[in-house]
């Protein structure tokens with residue numbers, strides 16, 4: 600009910616909403632409305648109450664709890680169930696557990712802080728409190744397990760489009776799934792799966808998006824960035840998240856109906872890896888060559904200087920020289 604109230608106030612963009620309109624729409628008493636208003640104030644919202652006019656919103660805190668996620672969400676099922684925790688080890692761990700216990704497709708797990716945030720290749724993911732979007736999304740697609748990596752590429756496109764539609768900032772994709780802004784990493788995506796050899800039970804997509812950090816630890820300060828650093832102003836996390844989830848649902852439905860090809864084309868339009876000379880550092884060594892494209896599984900095709908094409912499944916990419 601509180602998220603519905605919040606939605607009504609936010610929709611009016613600072614104009615008054617009468618107490619009567621709120622109590623009618625929420626089907627509750629004027630006293631109950633007042634109690635919800637008080638709760639929102641305690642959570643940091645500045646709300647003005649005026650006799651005969653009602654309530655209006657003056658300031659929204661930059662929160663990302665269940666209320667903010669639900670208020671203003673325009674999706675059918677992605678984000679309809681939200682598990683919010685202030686501090687967790689990793690949202691991936693919670694998502695794995697609840698997926699196993701039968702969580703619905705589209706459920707999102709969001710935390711304000713992760714103290715054991717997981718990145719790709721066993722790396723830690725820096726997830727300080729109140730600054731970023733640390734989220735895991737549970738999917739249960741009826742696709743063969745080998746197609747699951749396509750969902751990582753789909754997610755990268757959804758995140759890029761979501762950021763663009765929310766605040767007009769254009770980002771790039773670096774294979775496989777890093778989203779860069781001005782050549783620094785803004786978003787990381789980690790896809791994990793619960794599956795038998797021939798059947799997916801759940802795909803857990805972890806998204807880590809640096810929104811309002813003003814600085815980074817020195818080990819990563821040369822390679823990481825945030826929307827705040829690049830834009831020079833604070834960005835509302837809920838607005839970004841609503842846009843990402845809306846884009847995700849649209850693309851996911853397209854993918855389930857029409858397959859990977861349209862998603863692949865969108866991914867290629869944002870990718871800065873393809874058509875360049877790169878070095879791919881894999882666990883079995885480095886390969887230098889020309890990035891020719893990706894396969895339908897999202898595998899990178901790298902042609903070395905002897906004309907042999909290598910399939911790269913997992914690697915860190917470094918750019919060498921100029922774009923061809």
Ligand code: BTN
Nearest residue numbers: 689716717718719734787805807
């Ligand atoms: C990468 O290394 O690029 C992937 C980073 C993924 C981080 C996100 S934050 C939300 C979710 N929970 C985690 O522990 N990791 C992912």
